Amino acid sequence: MSGKFVVGFDDSAPARRALDFAVERVRAQGGTIVLAHVLEWSPYSFLSPEELEERHKRRREEMERAKKAITDSVVAELEKAGLSVETEIRYGKTPEILSRIAKEKDAVQIVIGREGQSSFGARVFGSVAGALVQTAPVPCTIVP
């Protein structure tokens, strides 16, 4: 079975583990890695008038920075290894955006890493992994 594997990716160690897991699957069965980086964003946050004016500019800068600092090197590395890679950098809430990308790309699976500790914070505020498994349109793998 080949298909697209959406990997929730940032520059953390758990994200790297998730990517390694997805790479193994793609090597074994073929398919494409979709590197998805989410910039946390709420349309209901409050901005000063100056921030409103500069928002469009900042957004462009933030996306460029994310591409340069986070995804570009990994894409080069995977392509060098002969794998097929796509990149998505988007604003929003991580679980929601990963689900949307999976739906749009007709992906077969979403892969994310997790921090490991089942912390008090995760219990109170919920975790990305928890929210994702509840809403994802395709099977999810949470890599410990």
Next chain:
Amino acid sequence: MKNFSMPAALAAVGTVFCGTAAIAQDEDTSLDDRVNDIFSDSTGWFVNLVFSEFPGTDFPWIVGWLVVGAVVFSIYFGFLQFRVIGHSLALVRGQYSDPNDAGEVSHFQALATALSGTVGLGNIAGVAVAIGIGGPGAIFWMIFAGLLGMATKFTECTLGVKYRNEYADGRVSGGPMYYLAKGFEERGLPGGKILAVLFSIFCILGAFGGGNMFQANQAHQQISGVVGDFPGWITGLVLAGFVFAVTIGGIKSIARVTEKIVPFMGILYVGTALIIIAMNYELIGWAFGQIFAGAFTGLGVAGGFVGALIQGFQRAAFSNEAGVGSAAIAHSAVKTNEPITEGYVALLEPFVDTVVVCTMTALVIIITQQLITDPDTGLYVLNEAGDAVRTIDDNTGVGLTSAAFGSNISWFPYILVIAVVLFAFSTMITWSYYGLKAWTFLFGEGETKEIIFKVIFCVFVVIGAAAQLGPVIDFSDAAIFSMAVVNIIGLYFLMPIVKRELTSYASRLKSGEIKKFQ
């Protein structure tokens, strides 16, 4: 530093402050007098012109100008403010926003920022003044004028987005100076540039005055009302320090904290008002009875029902700034391809500001029976001067609002002080931006030019808090309303453009070409 004695240090600082305070107060008085003299001599004619009354009445023509404008726009757009609220709310909730535009300015954000510039002292102090003079009937006319003002806001904010500037570096900004200049040119009309320049001049003056000195002054009065009298320049310096840190120092965190606390304060204020109203639920019917009866008979207030009407209209116009053009500056940065959508969203602003927040203040004052009535006739009793309704403890302005809230919830006046100071601060930050945009329209962009404006702005914070500059405040109010004169003239000429946008959008919405995303 661990052994540093705080009390001793404070005492030392206190002594120094008290010493300089005494001197400063002396200087303040003479400075006040001098500034007042210069100002009233050179600007008195301007203030008198703007606030002059229709012959034989107490009705300032500028209030009439704003209300006539609101009526014209309401009729011209077929009272759309009553037909499109559902769609406005859907837009605010992002139901028509492309998910791929996440990270850009949302409708909600533009609205919230614009609201933080208008919700403020007017809603707390101004309403109390209006009720004190015009009685409960003033509220009826205030709501009436607020509802009409929604059409004005719709018109100006649609134009703000349509004629905004999108710069190469990605910044987006607009406002009346741009739609006056570009819109008139597009329609082949002369004079757009002149109106734009006039608007910018008045906007800068209004930013220094109503958007700055008045706010600093009232914030100081509130603080000294709680902690006791102390020199205003201390409040001024502290406030100016914060404004300096945000506008020049670029310390966004202060602005961000304020932007977060202000909406919370607004909700707390309205929430508390609702609780007090609920605690006195048996009086709600009576309160509305007073409002309706007062609207058409005056219930004995000075000037009768005309007095109530004038106060109500004036309060609505002063509070929601519909027609002044200021909000169009904040609204213009929104991410949308349809300028009309921001008009739909902006019309919620007078509703929230006037119909909701101002009305809450009014209801609390009425329901807690701060106004004294004659038990025999049911009419309101006038004070000794005969120009306002007598209140318990003779409170007026913010003091009246504070007493009304405090009569049911004793600690609320303290929260109110914090709210007033924060509202004042956020209004200053928003107006410093409005003023800056007008400044750069006149003098061009450039770091030095912008810093000059921001420094002058901070200086005015200190002056505003330190002194009772009656004529200066009058002048700055006059400047804000002069913005409305220029702006509304422009709106009359440009409203056909808005109509075209509206017709096109409405038909595409109906045909399903414009779709909901979620």
